[in-house]
Amino acid sequence: MNEKSYRFAPLGDASKKVVLLSFDDGPKEKEMLTSMLDTLDKHSAKAIFFVNGYRAKENPELLKLIQERGQTIGNHSWDHVELRKKSKAEVQKQLGDVQDIVEKETGERPLFFRPPFGAGGDVGKQVAKDEGMLYMTWSNGSLDWDLKATKKDSQLVIKQVMDQLHPGANILMHELQWTADGLDSLLTKLSEKGYGFIDPATIEIKS
Ligand SMILES: [Zn+2]
Numbered sequence: 164m165n166e167k168s169y170r171f172a173p174l175g176d177a178s179k180k181v182v183l184l185s186f187d188d189g190p191k192e193k194e195m196l197t198s199m200l201d202t203l204d205k206h207s208a209k210a211i212f213f214v215n216g217y218r219a220k221e222n223p224e225l226l227k228l229i230q231e232r233g234q235t236i237g238n239h240s241w242d243h244v245e246l247r248k249k250s251k252a253e254v255q256k257q258l259g260d261v262q263d264i265v266e267k268e269t270g271e272r273p274l275f276f277r278p279p280f281g282a283g284g285d286v287g288k289q290v291a292k293d294e295g296m297l298y299m300t301w302s303n304g305s306l307d308w309d310l311k312a313t314k315k316d317s318q319l320v321i322k323q324v325m326d327q328l329h330p331g332a333n334i335l336m337h338e339l340q341w342t343a344d345g346l347d348s349l350l351t352k353l354s355e356k357g358y359g360f361i362d363p364a365t366i367e368i369k370s
């Protein structure tokens with residue numbers, strides 16, 4: 164993986180048409196999550212669900228659901244705070260508590276970390292490394308979170324992703340209803356363009 168842009172360049176063929184799908188800020192709601200999991204299955208696609216600890220605590224059974232459906236859980240900090248403004252001890256707690264709750268519910272500690280706002284700072288990078296996680300931001304922001312840009316409109320979210328599409332794209336989306344509603348159409352469009360979906364289980368963790 165290219166550290167600078169967080170693009171994924173498969174060994175031997177850097178132009179290979181693949182993308183990594185990711186969904187941040189859950190787990191929120193069973194119905195919406197299940198619809199996303201069903202759509203991923205329909206397309207034989209894998210994704211990372213970057214969860215927040217405070218939401219996981221509210222919905223611990225959804226962690227198990229993500230795992231049981233063969234998808235990957237990532238760490239997105241406990242409180243969705245800007246980590247680069249925090250002390251090392253606070254960052255360790257923000258990341259460590261998520262590792263602990265995911266392990267408690269699923270038996271596995273996450274291997275991927277994405278800092279809220281893409282802003283982990285040097286401390287966030289170091290603590291993620293200490294926890295044995297691969298730190299990543301994204302290279303294709305769907306803007307599904309930006310109500311001015313995409314207006315809760317699935318078609319505008321899809322347009323953003325397709326406009327920013329490149330081989331090895333790390334696509335940032337969220338557990339949001341309009342994203343869930345457009346996911347089937349988005350994955351169909353990506354497949355039609357010849358893109359495959361990276362299985363996070365095949366990503367090498369170098370720490
Ligand atoms: Zn987030």
